Amino acid sequence: MSQDYEVTKQNKIRQIREKGAYDRDTVHGILDAGLVAHVAFVQDGEPVVVPMLYGRDGETLFLHGARKSRVIRLLEKTRRACINVTLLDGLVFARSAFHSSMNYRSVTVFGPARLVDDLDAKKHALHVINECTMPGRRAELRMSHDNELKMTGVIAVDIEAASAKVSDKMPDDDPDDLDAPVWGGVLPIETRFTELLPDEHVKESIEPSAALRAMEGKKL
């Protein structure tokens, strides 16, 4: 078992504790399987949450957006982020509404947010995001222009506290309900890449690279 994240007030799993996990293998595995993070920050005392692509580099998550966007400016200013990545795996049809639920893999990360301003550090962070979302693609593309890097804001969030919650169960019904003439079980949900669709500018001689082909049909 990999080393656990410390359990604090922030990341402690209080409900259905047996589904909680704090070990790095589980937390990192879910972060690496996801594509979109939901990033929360505080604006004028009020909560805001936005979806963002992200990348993980060891104990750091990188986020990017337009330099002048609200999420980048607010994370720079408030320096605190909470990030959740959830993959939905199914609906659980129990024999009561109370025990009906969902199957999922979910990670919540708390940590300090900082603007990545140094040019080399910024390039590295963008490379990490690229590799996590589109593995192998970066090497096929031209270098970034200076003004593109200038227009892009990058935030690093170091994983200070984290917890995972995983549910992959059949219904956990009350024994009294099992004799009811009601079907019980799971309806799985599958999220996957389908097939590459070229745009109108792709010349006939140009095929998708092996890296892109490798993503087709892949499940998240």
Add this chain to the structure above:
Amino acid sequence: MSQDYEVTKQNKIRQIREKGAYDRDTVHGILDAGLVAHVAFVQDGEPVVVPMLYGRDGETLFLHGARKSRVIRLLEKTRRACINVTLLDGLVFARSAFHSSMNYRSVTVFGPARLVDDLDAKKHALHVINECTMPGRRAELRMSHDNELKMTGVIAVDIEAASAKVSDKMPDDDPDDLDAPVWGGVLPIETRFTELLPDEHVKESIEPSAALRAMEGKKL
């Protein structure tokens, strides 16, 4: 076109404005297509975000959880929520890292949160969540027990401000990049229900209802 939500400081789309929408048809359509909402609140001045099932009833979103859970207690106390529902539809492979992006349908809702404590109102809210997540299932199940209702916390969030952002485009490359020998296009992402899996307690004579069968194969 349905009536627009008022554009305020909170919900104003600032980046890539042409992808933004404030009309109720678009906002409600995405809320009704999603299954999991990411709900942000503030705890001791810090942002927290958690994934939750939800249901929409007109201009109100209902959320539920264990009555004593952090998210229910904090929403009751702080009275402010921000909710995002995002459906990921694809990765956009442009000919530069800068223009690479994702296709998605996303809605962000801001509004006052209140605990739903009145028993009839609570039953109604839970019915709405059930119907939105598992259409037709509630009618197959027994009534909720009093202690189940007592253990369940329900939060209502009235949609005060909302915006949608939808991207379903091919790459928007710089004209200078179009001659590069690089493939460009979209890799769609599909999220769908697969096939019902019975648990070990289902008797041979019991088949899934038509309502459940209707969900199989359905795309989100």
